[in-house]
Amino acid sequence: MHRRITVAALQLPTLGMNATRLEFYLKKAKERGATLMLFGEYVLNHFFKELTTMSQSMIVAQSQKHLELLKEMAKRYDMVFVAPLVVRKRGALHKMIVRITPRYVRYYEQQILIGYPHWNEQAFFANASRALKEPMLFRHHGFKVMVMAGFEMHFDYFWQTVQRKKVDLVLLPSASTFASHNRWREIIKTQAFLHGCFVLRANRLGEYVDKEVKWKFYGDTMLVNPEGEVEMMLEDRESMLVEEIAKSEVIAHRKLWGFEKELKERGML
Numbered sequence: 001m002h003r004r005i006t007v008a009a010l011q012l013p014t015l016g017m018n019a020t021r022l023e024f025y026l027k028k029a030k031e032r033g034a035t036l037m038l039f040g041e042y043v044l045n046h047f048f049k050e051l052t053t054m055s056q057s058m059i060v061a062q063s064q065k066h067l068e069l070l071k072e073m074a075k076r077y078d079m080v081f082v083a084p085l086v087v088r089k090r091g092a093l094h095k096m097i098v099r100i101t102p103r104y105v106r107y108y109e110q111q112i113l114i115g116y117p118h119w120n121e122q123a124f125f126a127n128a129s130r131a132l133k134e135p136m137l138f139r140h141h142g143f144k145v146m147v148m149a150g151f152e153m154h155f156d157y158f159w160q161t162v163q164r165k166k167v168d169l170v171l172l173p174s175a176s177t178f179a180s181h182n183r184w185r186e187i188i189k190t191q192a193f194l195h196g197c198f199v200l201r202a203n204r205l206g207e208y209v210d211k212e213v214k215w216k217f218y219g220d221t222m223l224v225n226p227e228g229e230v231e232m233m234l235e236d237r238e239s240m241l242v243e244e245i246a247k248s249e250v251i252a253h254r255k256l257w258g259f260e261k262e263l264k265e266r267g268m269l
Helices: 020-031 056-077 150-154 156-164 181-195 247-257 259-265
Strands: 004-011 036-039 080-089 092-100 105-109 136-140 143-147 169-174 198-203 205-210 213-218 222-224 230-233 239-246
Touching (some): 004 198, 020 056, 020 239, 036 169, 036 198, 056 080, 080 169, 105 136, 143 156, 150 181, 156 181, 169 181, 181 222, 198 239, 222 239, 239 247, 247 259
Parallel strands (some): 004 036, 036 080, 169 198
Antiparallel strands (some): 004 239, 092 105, 198 222, 205 213, 222 230
């Protein structure tokens, strides 16, 4: 019997230290049967440009507060959370993605960070630059799930892992801004189709003004199915996506198109 799960994605600006708003969404998600929830980048922490003006102790306190809150909520609602989080290791800040279950916490250190002059995470965070390894992979109620950071979406290595490991669902937290709507939509739809998987993307909201340039985080949180079709997309305001997905759609797509079969016949998988 092929499985179904209900997944959720929260579309928010940076969360304050108050748990009330978060709990409101968690109750609604639980009522609709969600067992897995994704947060966008820089939701548990302030946006990167703001972090550069904050003390390390303040950043760590914010991360720790939200981590403890989500650990408590995971137990209360029997839910798994996946969220980017800034973590201090050996006195330096690292950009991570955390998976919080009712029983334990696991971390994935983002492997490729943005390094452009206007947005230079590489210079700020202490993440190591080394040969790439597999991203975060786990099973959830019969689904193989993989997590990649938003910027990592641009690199084929991570999508090859989706194919090699037969991943059913890709979780993609992002902090996309400026006029990148269409590019992100088309990349996600294309990769979902080519690799026969669901992609759940959570993008943050909010604005940041830098030297009179406005950084507007536009939402577009979406669920894309293995056919490359958008099943649900949020607009540009605070909201939550909750949708059921079926593993049978993944199996049917891979059988119909046979991309995997062609590679196996040539010894590539």
